Amino acid sequence: MTRLLVIETSPRGSASVSRNMTRRYLAQWQALNLNGKVVLRDLAKEPLPHVTMPWLAAYFTPPDAQTAEMKAQLALSDTLVQELLGCDELVIATPVYNYNIPAALKAWVDHIVRKGLTLGFDGTGLVTGKKATLLIASGGEYGENSPIRDRDIATQYLRMILNVLGFEDITVVAGGGAKNVDLGEISMEDFVDRLDMQLREETLA
Numbered sequence: 001m002t003r004l005l006v007i008e009t010s011p012r013g014s015a016s017v018s019r020n021m022t023r024r025y026l027a028q029w030q031a032l033n034l035n036g037k038v039v040l041r042d043l044a045k046e047p048l049p050h051v052t053m054p055w056l057a058a059y060f061t062p063p064d065a066q067t068a069e070m071k072a073q074l075a076l077s078d079t080l081v082q083e084l085l086g087c088d089e090l091v092i093a094t095p096v097y098n099y100n101i102p103a104a105l106k107a108w109v110d111h112i113v114r115k116g117l118t119l120g121f122d123g124t125g126l127v128t129g130k131k132a133t134l135l136i137a138s139g140g141e142y143g144e145n146s147p148i149r150d151r152d153i154a155t156q157y158l159r160m161i162l163n164v165l166g167f168e169d170i171t172v173v174a175g176g177g178a179k180n181v182d183l184g185e186i187s188m189e190d191f192v193d194r195l196d197m198q199l200r201e202e203t204l205a
Contacts (some may be wrong), residue, residue: 005087005122009094009105010137011044015176018103020192022093025135028041028203037082044137045106045173048076050103051110059114073110074075084112089131090167096138096154096179109161132162133202134172141176142161173198 006026010016032037049055055077058070066074084090094105101109112118118127134155142152155172162170173195182185192199 002033002089003039003087004033004036004089005039005041005083007092007094007105007108008040008042008092009044009092009102010105012095015182015188016095017175017181017188017191018093018095018135020188021137021173021175022091023137024192024196025093025133025199025203028200033205038179039087041080041083041108043102045110046109047104048080048107050051063116079118079201080111081114084118084127087115087130089105089133090162091133091135092134092158094134094137094154094158096140099151099153101154101157113161113165124166125164128166128168130167131169132167132171134158134170135175135199136172137175139177139179142174143176149178168177171202173202 006022008019008022010018013019026038032040054069055073058066058073058197063069092105094101115121118125120126136155136158138145138152138154139147140151142149142155152199155174159172175191178191179190181188
């Protein structure tokens, strides 16, 4: 059974372009994977705590020396790591805030980059043999000829983090110009329709 882990980040509900991209992707994925299992981690509905000093103290303590309190500090992080390690495919759907990912998604990254679990002590990525798809909605457009192409920090960052963890098969579906939906210049359905072919190709890949 193929397991798909979906990370949602936008707090905008049905008005979110990235969430509508996810819905289209999931509809196509589920049609192709009738026995597949989808694990959804919604960071807007269930925000993650940011890293704290007690969390770091637990993180830097060898497992056999951790107290019960330290283990409790890492319990949620352990769950998130197991969700990642247990999936065959990963989808991260996110808006872009000020050229980068939302704080909610950065918190997830901080919880799942764990030495000895997802990252070797020599820096080698341990999350291998999995496919990742990034569904990114941004107000600006960062295509090849865009004058602000170098500001596409969100995509660069997510690619880098996943590469560090061991992902090699990473594809981006870029929903650039998403602000036009809010401006009423294009409907949500028509906007996602323009991405339909690429979303469909990703579910088939």
